[in-house]
Amino acid sequence: MEIDYSKVNVIGFDADDTLWVNETYFRDTEEAFADLLEGYETKNKIDQELFKMEIKNLDLYGYGIKGFMLSMIESALDLSNNQVSQETISKILDLGKKMLGHPVELLDGVTEVLDALKNKYRLIVLTKGDLLDQERKLEKSGLSEYFHHVEVLSDKKEENYKHLLEHLQIDVKEFLMIGNSLKSDVLPLLNIGANAVHVPFHTTWQHEEVKVEDDKYDYLKISKLTDILQYLK
Structure with missing residues (x-):
């Protein structure tokens, strides 16, 4: 799939089941x-x-x-x-x-990808969940140094992303979101004109499952996080 990411200068990462096991x-x-x-x-x-x-x-x-x-x-x-x-x-x-209290288990290739991208892009974390727990996991992960900004959202709907990107003064055309959930990390971004990459995790909460017509959305799906490095030069 030929998708042009040349205008992207900010990359958002989901946390749970994208950066670490959850x-x-x-x-x-x-x-x-x-x-x-x-x-x-x-x-x-x-x-x-x-x-x-x-x-x-x-x-x-x-x-x-x-x-x-x-x-x-x-x-x-x-x-x-x-x-x-x-x-x-x-x-x-x-x-x-x-x-x-569970230890944070990073997914394969996370540090490799962040090391490759940290000097080329502004990296941020966009996750949802309990603020204290997500802050704890980020600290335990040892990944804090890679990110310019961390945002724990109450939900990941179009209006949540719109408000945050406006607040951070990020142009939607220059933003790329990477995550494991089509419902939360991909479709809302595509619907507001941003870019998104789907990296499926082997287990998905039933509430996050969604069926999508293949020809309705234009997005990249990769099998593992390190594959994104082929598309970001």
Whole structure:
């Protein structure tokens, strides 16, 4: 695919599942949560109800581990008809705390790409989630030095990107976003006239899944992050 990135001078990176592993830990925790509640419902039912609870609570809690923890507790109460034990609630909290304290695992090629681009482009992080948790992960990642700006957004919709790019005085035509989510990191940028690259992660949260007609959008999809270096000279 021939896409011209010659006008790009600012590159935005998603964080979770683009720079470091994230969704895998949510899936592992969902498995552990289902094991804790197996006396009340089937695993499939528990998974479905937890997802419904997360979506219901998004406007209230936002994205991130803390909101996920609260949704697990609320789901446990609902699934057990308020019979779940204090011990189980405590174990659910421990699951969330384990996630919050998990070491940051960089994805392959991240430092190689950032090293290659840092002197040619202005690099920024655009992520969503809990501010404290995302700041913690960035600090633990050792990547802070590469970025001119870090923004933790409440959501990644067109209006969020528009407002941020205007605030940072970045021309949409000169901006390129790189991320693993079509819904959050690619389509909103294309819709406002910016550039975007899709780097799929092997696991995607159900809420981030979206079907796209191949001929409707013109964007680059790469199999691994280091592939972007072929297109940015």
